[in-house]
Amino acid sequence: MTKVLFLIFHGFDPNNGISKKISYQVNALKQCGNEVHLCYMDEEETKKRIIDGKIIADYGNSFLSKILKRTEFSTVSKYVKNNHIDFVYIRSNHNANPFTIRMVKQMKESGAKVVMEIPTYPYDSEYEAQGISIQIIQDKVFRNQLAKQLDAIVTFSDYEQIFGQRTIRISNGIDFDSVKMKTTINDTSKELNLIGVAEIHRWHGFDRLVRGLADYYSKPQNYIVRFHVVGYFFSAEIETEFKKIVIDNHMEDYVILYGKKHGEELDDLFDKCDFGIGSLGRHRVGIDIIKTLKNREYAARGIPFTYSETDSDFDTKPYVLKVPADESPANIQDIIDFYNKNSMNPQQIRESIKELSWKHQMGHVIEEVLSQ
Numbered sequence: 617m618t619k620v621l622f623l624i625f626h627g628f629d630p631n632n633g634i635s636k637k638i639s640y641q642v643n644a645l646k647q648c649g650n651e652v653h654l655c656y657m658d659e660e661e662t663k664k665r666i667i668d669g670k671i672i673a674d675y676g677n678s679f680l681s682k683i684l685k686r687t688e689f690s691t692v693s694k695y696v697k698n699n700h701i702d703f704v705y706i707r708s709n710h711n712a713n714p715f716t717i718r719m720v721k722q723m724k725e726s727g728a729k730v731v732m733e734i735p736t737y738p739y740d741s742e743y744e745a746q747g748i749s750i751q752i753i754q755d756k757v758f759r760n761q762l763a764k765q766l767d768a769i770v771t772f773s774d775y776e777q778i779f780g781q782r783t784i785r786i787s788n789g790i791d792f793d794s795v796k797m798k799t800t801i802n803d804t805s806k807e808l809n810l811i812g813v814a815e816i817h818r819w820h821g822f823d824r825l826v827r828g829l830a831d832y833y834s835k836p837q838n839y840i841v842r843f844h845v846v847g848y849f850f851s852a853e854i855e856t857e858f859k860k861i862v863i864d865n866h867m868e869d870y871v872i873l874y875g876k877k878h879g880e881e882l883d884d885l886f887d888k889c890d891f892g893i894g895s896l897g898r899h900r901v902g903i904d905i906i907k908t909l910k911n912r913e914y915a916a917r918g919i920p921f922t923y924s925e926t927d928s929d930f931d932t933k934p935y936v937l938k939v940p941a942d943e944s945p946a947n948i949q950d951i952i953d954f955y956n957k958n959s960m961n962p963q964q965i966r967e968s969i970k971e972l973s974w975k976h977q978m979g980h981v982i983e984e985v986l987s988q
Contacts, residue, residue: 618986620645620652621667621701621728623692625709628656633815637909638707640791644974645705648982653701655692657685665691686711689719697726703985705770706732710739710752712759720765729985732762733770737778741902742819767985772907774928784984787929788909789974795916798962800887807840808952811889811919813882814910816849816858821897821924823861828946830865841948844889846874846882886917891955894923899941915969918962920955922946929972935960 622642629635638654645652655667663681665673673691675681696704704723723730736742743752763769763779771783802809814820825843832841849855862871877885892914898906905926912929914921920935930936937954939946960968 618650618702618982619700620650620703620705621655621692621696622652622705622707623655624657624707625711626657627659628654633909636794637788640789640794640974641705641978643791644789644978645982647975648979650703650982653699655695659685667695686713687715689715690722693719693722693726696723696728701726701728703982704728704730705981706730708732708734710743710755712755712757712762714758717758717762717765720762724765729767729988730765731768731770731784731981731985732766734778735772736903736906737771737773737775738902767988770981773905775905784981786977786980787907787972788912789977790912790916790969790972791974792916792966795913796883796886797916797966798886798918801961802888802890804890804955806838807842808891808955809842809844809889810891810893810951811844811846811885812893813846813913814895815847816845816854818854819897819901819903820895821900822893823858824896824943825893825946826858826861826865826867826871828948829867829870831945832948833867833870839952841870841952843871843893844874844885845871846877846885848876886919890919891951892917892919892921894921894925896922896924896939896946898925904941912969912972915965915972918965920958920960920965922951922954929969933968934958935965935968 622638622645624638628638630639642652642654653668655665658664658666662677663675663685664671672695673688675684675688695701720730740752743749760779763781766781768784769778769781771778771785772788774785775783777783810825812820812822812825816822822845829841829843849858862868874885894911894914895908898904903925907927907929911921911923911927915930920937922937922939924939924941931938935958937951
């Protein structure tokens with residue numbers, strides 16, 4: 617049995633979207649027959665590094681603790697050595713520096729294979745949009761050195777090399793047990809309900825959909841189209857800008873904001889809606905090729921959807937409508953026509969992505985690394 621350490625550099629909240637993804641990955645590694653341990657930061661009272669619920673390092677709550685959580689990794693590398701860990705899976709926090717490089721070297725010296733997942737690549741433009749930080753400047757200086765120490769970089773892109781290191785190319789997966797398939801087939805003879813679920817950033821491009829609705833309703837329409845927006849806005853600035861676009865275009869009756877929803881409330885919204893809105897603005901941060909979780913969730917829910925990036929898992933699927941990666945308003949009539957031509961039911965759409973299970977994806981990583 618392979619002993620695996622899954623290492624993240626931030627907190628772990630089961631209700632958080634990123635943490636849910638990590639849970640699915642950890643469970644998938646276990647389903648593949650591995651013994652898996654999760655290492656994360658807990659900052660509720662003091663800054664603590666935790667593995668499987670046990671504290672391996674408590675840095676306190678002083679100014680020094682803020683430094684230690686970013687520089688003290690000897691406890692992690694010692695854990696790898698003392699517990700005979702075979703394989704370390706690191707989720708990048710864009711934190712290449714001398715301390716993470718030293719940690720990986722020590723892990724390799726103890727005999728472990730080490731890979732690092734880069735969730736989104738390239739990512740520099742995301743920081744440029746939010747403001748350059750010391751962290752990303754430091755990352756740029758050291759990331760090639762860090763990559764050299766790794767056995768591979770795991771990516772959801774199609775890049776064969778990143779920072780000079782070979783990649784293992786996988787897709788964002790789906791935990792089918794956690795995603796309920798849409799069960800209600802709505803009467804869409806008079807209206808169509810669109811749904812967009814996200815922590816809303818500029819790159820989601822939901823404003824393009826609002827502008828498309830404004831164009832659509834600029835003429836009298838008997839057929840009603842509504843856009844149901846589910847999730848928090850990343851910043852107050854993005855929220856203010858989005859709401860202003862809605863108000864300025866008089867779309868208040870056609871754009872409904874729900875905030876974050878999960879569980880039965882989210883399931884009910886998907887049953888109410890008919891068509892998914894993926895990312896329409898990845899070009900704004902310089903990304904073309906990406907395999908987003910949201911596309912996979914829409915397919916697992918069993919609804920057709922649209923997006924503007926390149927996603928090789930879905931680009932040719934008959935239930936996917938690709939839109940241009942530019943600033944043009946979304947063409948609502950195209951969405952209506954496409955939806956009406958779709959002949960696949962929710963079960964057929966869901967069945968079409970069975971190979972995208974997290975078990976299949978993480979199994980591929982294990983096989984690639986341990987076969988070397």
